[in-house]
Amino acid sequence: MTTKKTALALPLAAALLAVAGTTAATAPATAHGTPWNSAWGTAPQAPTHTDWYPNWSEEGFRDQSVRQVVRAGAEGSELRVRLTNAYGKTPLRLTGATVARSAGGPAVQPGSVRTLRFGGAGAATVPAGGTLASDPVALPVKAFEQLTVTLWFQGPTGPATFHNLALGTSYRADGDHLRDTAGDAYSAPGNQSWSWYHLAGIDVRGGGPGxxxxxxxxxxxxxxxxxxxxxxxxxxxxxxxxxxxxxxxxxxxxxxxxxxxxxxxxxxxxxxxxxxxxxxxxxxxxxxxxxxxxxxxxxxxxxxxxxxxxxxxxxxxxxxxxxxxxxxxxxxxxxxxxxxxxxxxxxxxxxxxxxxxxxxxxxxxxxxxxxxxxxxxxxxxxxxxxxxxxxxxxxxxxxxxxxxxxxxxxxxxxxxxxxxxxx
CATH class of the missing domain: 3.40.50.1110 (SGNH hydrolase)
Structure with a gap:
């Protein structure tokens, strides 16, 4: 993390305690006794602009790939990714998505990239105010392993449901870079953010009793x-x-x-x-x-x-x-x-x-x-x-x-x- 990015937090720290029609496929995963165990999650927030902590939530995305890195807290042989449009006023149209093991920064490990599908399809729509879980993906996960989720939005998303204080870097790039392993496209100035976007959680199964x-x-x-x-x-x-x-x-x-x-x-x-x-x-x-x-x-x-x-x-x-x-x-x-x-x-x-x-x-x-x-x-x-x-x-x-x-x-x-x- 660069010195410049660290400085973004200081005005906030000085000011206040801060950073502050449903189907089975779209319903939040609330039922206990499922085969899934939570591995990572965050709390969604409504899009907002703050001078002390700039983010992309109000502008959203158009023909852009958004790459986000998180740390899994549980192991399993399969995973699923949960997306959120909790504060969206219109349906969120996702053109494609992948998950991979992180190789540091925006790079991912070659051979680990997996396509995320939703009901068998590569594209998906998350209802306004709703969530959506991907189909299971065969990618073994270890506890405390870094995973990278990449979302491609070809059309305009409108303002994005997000989590402001990620304390880690997320990346964006113009166009479809779902399977870009080196991550070079994400390195241009202005393509880094300290927030997570449309990402609600990652669940695993096969690593213990669900x-x-x-x-x-x-x-x-x-x-x-x-x-x-x-x-x-x-x-x-x-x-x-x-x-x-x-x-x-x-x-x-x-x-x-x-x-x-x-x-x-x-x-x-x-x-x-x-x-x-x-x-x-x-x-x-x-x-x-x-x-x-x-x-x-x-x-x-x-x-x-x-x-x-x-x-x-x-x-x-x-x-x-x-x-x-x-x-x-x-x-x-x-x-x-x-x-x-x-x-x-x-x-x-x-x-x-x-x-x-x-x-x-x-x-x-x-x-x-x-x-x-x-x-x-x-x-x-x-x-x-x-x-x-x-x-x-x-x-x-x-x-x-x-x-x-x-x-x-x-x-x-x-x-x-x-x-x-x-x-």
């Missing part, structure tokens, strides 16, 4: 999304947690459903629908969700103290309102038979927008998470990353430059705060 409901979903804001981690290195806390579980002989897919800037209570045109509105889709709407770790509420507290614009505008939330939102998430998880853990909100006392009133709200929410017994378990992120002598501040060795987010070591500390037995 539908065992073993996947862990980390649901939250930019502290789950990973802002502050080194780009392109998969060092977010969900990544570190997956590696920790595998190292202990307890391998489980850990799926990142964080959205930078996201709130419990209020929607944002920049930072996604509120947790109350997207929890069922992003956390529970997967084939094998067994446990959800919730880390949400900081933006409800901090954003009213940031400069107000279309991204951050919203009423100030009280601790009791945030707690009521958490209770709703717990009810929905339990209705689906899913275990749900509550993560305490980390401190940010050295950040630009800290104030005593906001600190009081954070402490009240954290006390409730720790002591109410409402969650099935508690992950005390707050105490794991706080300065022991100044608990309203992050430990300086774990903090990102804005003292609001964490660095690689901080995200590892968050992962180590999770009790594997609680999952």
């Amino acid at each position: 539908g065992a409901r073993r996947a862990v979903v980390t649901f939250g804001d930019s502290l789950s999304d990973g802002f502050g981690a080194t780009p392109g290195t998969d060092r977010r806390y969900p990544d570190a947690l997956a590696e920790r579980l595998a190292g202990q002989g307890r391998p489980r897919a850990v799926l990142n459903a964080g959205i930078g800037g996201n709130k419990v209570l209020n929607d944002s045109p920049c930072f996604g629908e509120s947790a109350l509105h997207c929890f069922r889709r992003d956390a529970l709407g997967r084939p094998d969700t067994g446990t959800v770790i919730v880390l949400q509420g900081t933006n409800d507290i901090i954003q009213p103290d940031t400069p107000q614009d279309r991204c951050t505008a919203g009423p100030r939330a009280t601790a009791q309102e945030i707690i009521a939102g958490h209770r709703q998430l717990i009810r929905e998880a339990h209705q689906r038979g899913v275990r749900i853990l509550g993560g305490t909100l980390p401190p940010y006392g050295d950040a630009q927008y800290w104030n005593p009133a906001a600190e009081a709200i954070r402490n009240e929410v954290n006390t409730w998470i720790r002591t109410s017994g409402s969650y099935d378990g508690v992950v005390d992120f707050d105490r794991a990353v706080a300065d022991p002598e100044h608990p309203q501040k992050l430990n300086a060795e774990l903090a990102f430059a804005d003292r609001l987010h964490l660095n690689d070591a901080g995200y590892r500390a968050m992962a180590e705060a999770v009790d594997p037995g609680a999952l």
